[in-house]
Amino acid sequence: MTKVCVFIALLLVVLVNCEQNTPIVITTWDFVNSTISAWNILKQGGISLDAIEKGTSVCEEQQCDGTVGYGGSPDENGETTLDALIMDGRTMNVGAVGAIRRIKSAASVARHVLEHTKHSILVGELATQFAEQMGFQEESLSTPESKRIWLGWYYAHHCQPNFWTDVTPDPSKFCGPYKKLEQRIDKWLPMKVDRHNHDTIGMVAIDSKGDVAAGTSTNGAKFKIPGRIGDSPIPGAGAYADNAVGGAAATGDGDVMLRFLPSFLAVEEMRRGKTPTEAARVAINRIASYYPDFAGAVIAVNVDGVYGAACHGLGDQPFPFVVQRITMDKYKVETVNCSWPLN
Numbered sequence: 001m002t003k004v005c006v007f008i009a010l011l012l013v014v015l016v017n018c019e020q021n022t023p024i025v026i027t028t029w030d031f032v033n034s035t036i037s038a039w040n041i042l043k044q045g046g047i048s049l050d051a052i053e054k055g056t057s058v059c060e061e062q063q064c065d066g067t068v069g070y071g072g073s074p075d076e077n078g079e080t081t082l083d084a085l086i087m088d089g090r091t092m093n094v095g096a097v098g099a100i101r102r103i104k105s106a107a108s109v110a111r112h113v114l115e116h117t118k119h120s121i122l123v124g125e126l127a128t129q130f131a132e133q134m135g136f137q138e139e140s141l142s143t144p145e146s147k148r149i150w151l152g153w154y155y156a157h158h159c160q161p162n163f164w165t166d167v168t169p170d171p172s173k174f175c176g177p178y179k180k181l182e183q184r185i186d187k188w189l190p191m192k193v194d195r196h197n198h199d200t201i202g203m204v205a206i207d208s209k210g211d212v213a214a215g216t217s218t219n220g221a222k223f224k225i226p227g228r229i230g231d232s233p234i235p236g237a238g239a240y241a242d243n244a245v246g247g248a249a250a251t252g253d254g255d256v257m258l259r260f261l262p263s264f265l266a267v268e269e270m271r272r273g274k275t276p277t278e279a280a281r282v283a284i285n286r287i288a289s290y291y292p293d294f295a296g297a298v299i300a301v302n303v304d305g306v307y308g309a310a311c312h313g314l315g316d317q318p319f320p321f322v323v324q325r326i327t328m329d330k331y332k333v334e335t336v337n338c339s340w341p342l343n
Contacts, residue, residue, distance in 0.1 A: 021305025024325035048213035071143035089212030089241030098229035202249025214239035230254025236264030252296020277308025
């Protein structure tokens with residue numbers, strides 16, 4: 001009888017010391033309002049998918065740093081298009097849109113792709129058509145500010161910078177139209193990624209039931225070639241979620257990062273037993289070992305509510321991310337230093 005009492009007492013001590021870290025939401029960059037909006041859903045017992053949709057939608061509405069939502073990052077033709085993704089870690093279902101035109105609520109359209117189609121990704125003008133069928137309103141994504149940015153790029157800066165290579169006339173000096181060179185030069189220059197051209201909100205949430213969701217939203221790279229999509233709407237690149245493990249999201253030079261599926265890799269590393277910080281570092285290091293000049297970051301959180309991040313190529317600028325979980329009275333903006341190699 002005494003042994004039973006001792007066992008129960010020890011068990012109670014263990015239970016008391018096991019701090020619950022979920023629900024939790026973690027967001028790339030210092031997008032505080034998005035994090036607060038997502039957390040308000042989670043703390044009331046709401047589901048992670050709703051938190052992701054709401055959080056990313058807030059950034060779209062508020063045009064976070066001009067890199068999310070309407071009125072930012074015009075392409076070569078001066079048009080703003082949007083990419084978004086939402087992933088359900090319980091069902092492993094995905095909904096995404098790429099280069100969607102004239103629809104402001106890209107994240108919500110992605111949610112409709114997830115819930116009302118058997119597809120995973122819809123793109124371009126036909127993604128707009130789908131959104132209209134689902135009741136979304138078509139409207140211009142351009143603003144006086146985005147038009148001003150494009151006019152300065154085209155006329156004052158002669159289309160610099162741009163994303164063309166191995167074409168004529170020389171894209172480092174002149175605007176197009178371009179034709180391919182018969183003899184390739186094959187020179188790659190990294191995209192400049194900073195606070196005003198980091199191009200993505202990435203978010204991971206775990207609700208009170210333990211369901212994991214992840215999502216992204218972006219207006220893409222500034223002055224991109226029309227039709228381009230980056231890593232944001234690609235499952236495993238922009239974001240990834242798995243109820244058995246946790247979730248991750250990425251931000252940065254999407255054309256490079258998508259080649260390595262960093263969000264998927266971070267989740268798989270956590271599955272193998274690495275901490276979220278270690279897992280994010282593995283994903284970043286994998287990219288940097290091939291592209292040492294790339295700039296970007298990965299955030300990760302496991303099912304226990306432990307989180308971490310890693311970044312590369314941002315110079316002396318630390319990478320900020322926002323966290324809110326059940327153990328916190330309010331959100332917290334954390335930073336991680338970007339260095340190579342990461343240990």
